[in-house]
Amino acid sequence: MKATIYDVAKAAGVSIATVSNAINGKGKISKERREQILKIMEQLDYQPSLIASALVGKKTFTLGLLIPDISNPFFGEIARAIEDQAHQSGYSVIICSTDNKDERVERYISLLEQKSVDGIIIGTGIDNIEILKRLETRSIPFVMISRETAAIAADTVVTDDYIGGMLAAQHLAGLGHRRLAILSENLKVSSSRERIRGFKQGLSDLNVPFDDSGIVICEYRVEEGRRGADELLSRGDKPTAIFCCNDLLAIGAMQAAKKSGVKVPDDLSIVGFDDTILAGVTDPPLTSVAQPIERMGKQAFELLIDNLVNTDAVKQRIVLRPELVVRQSTQQAR
Amino acid sequence: MKATIYDVAKAAGVSIATVSNAINGKGKISKERREQILKIMEQLDYQPSLIASALVGKKTFTLGLLIPDISNPFFGEIARAIEDQAHQSGYSVIICSTDNKDERVERYISLLEQKSVDGIIIGTGIDNIEILKRLETRSIPFVMISRETAAIAADTVVTDDYIGGMLAAQHLAGLGHRRLAILSENLKVSSSRERIRGFKQGLSDLNVPFDDSGIVICEYRVEEGRRGADELLSRGDKPTAIFCCNDLLAIGAMQAAKKSGVKVPDDLSIVGFDDTILAGVTDPPLTSVAQPIERMGKQAFELLIDNLVNTDAVKQRIVLRPELVVRQSTQQAR
DNA sequence: TTGAAAGCGATACCAG
């Protein structure tokens, strides 16, 4: 059987209170006693039970991470960034892939609640605002990462999607492109809207005309991106450049281009978003707007921890600047 | 404050024991009482504390998952498969990215131990066998997935790497290739050795000669794969086909080929391994040996659960058959 | 069918 604090106390000939103090460095214990106890703990291979200490009111040192799908490289990277931060502070993180389904979100949150996690990081879309409100009333700290809700005051860390769109626009316009198009996922996602808005603003700043008919909306998968791009490429005045609101769509666009004999980047420049591992793997490698994932993870974790300490701190919204990573899917317009 | 079982009991005018029984369907309770209690639980928005029930000896319904890196798509998929299985049975999983470092493995295991996880799924290489032995003596159930240790009797679920190698060989030989090469990662990993052994056997079965000088070893990243392939392609008698022991290396090989003007698949066929999301994204899409990840996750979870129930069951080793997914990176030899 | 009471393993307060 696993050793408990009682075993240690008995072996050391002291009370459990003293052992507890020795472990946590609380109270005053003579140095000798302390070392003696520590030694015995080692001999007994004793590991304090976090379960028990969580019950007496301390924290569980466990976090929940809600994302659409851990097998999606973008979220895998987010998870890794958060995991690293958390681990440094002794926290572990429970993954919850929601598939963007509110029903799964609810199940997971209820589970996390029962497990008394210290907080939740939400990186998945949540349609039903009640879910977040519930978190609030139950005073479970949470922060949003890479997603937003206007409907509720919440700590948030996001990439500046507007700037991201702008960077793409400046890059493409700078290369001389004048016939541009946008491939975007569902406009319900605020980040897509912002990316588009930034892109259009970027163009307009440079006096490059753009008409909304150049925007094609599709789901977020490669497959759909391909179909969306097909449509764009079959038009009378084909675009010479497409801005895609994520890498998956960009890959779809590249595949569509190839199928219809349009050469990337010679005949068509393509810019993606997220700069996932996929961007470096396509042929040609994809120019993409990179989100500062590592810093996002760090900030999200820190916000959450602040929340634990200072329950009623003012909610913050941290906006991080993206960066354009130029590879070979874009070139001078001809 | 969160409602406890006492609040429910008081509100229902019964004892906590009765509430407990109502929740768990244990003992005998009149149907009316039960429903009355359930209703009150709902009114109070009561969620039983898993922490408390874990303390009284029940399970924590939490698992640890040790993998090298959750941001690597292959492990992301493994994690997802396991998460889905686990979630179905009410378990949650804690991710532990080890970077293949024993020191991180130890820290994580000790953490998982303190959190009293019900079991651990190990999908990462562990050099120090003592770590596993320790798990054994502490009777923490664990299963290995996609990794093996001969040094200890453990439940294991792996892909049949030998067959996987063979499938690749048969495919390439069947296409008429005679000058073949292998790009493999570190031979310390048993799966690499098996893949190579299977590949060679497959060729020899078909009377296709193969010399060990055609094997190039490198690390597992794209970058190194490129260098390894460079070497192969600069040789006097270039291979017409390369079998790569994972997708990342295959991508490296594709890049090397492109750089030196060798066309894939016209001049060079390439086969990868793992069939990650990356395989569908390269140009041309990569022919790859797919591991049945979903089934692996399912089996691993089931083995673990069996372990919980039946502590001293005979250790099993489950070997799953891989499958060749033919895409466009391979074609008839000319 | 229901309830009283004894833990589970730790923390923390209050005496000594």
Add this chain to the structure above:
DNA sequence: CTGGTATCGCTTTCAA
């Protein structure tokens, strides 16, 4: 400095 002891929220006998 050190040690009782109540407590956290729940499960589980054992009686009633």
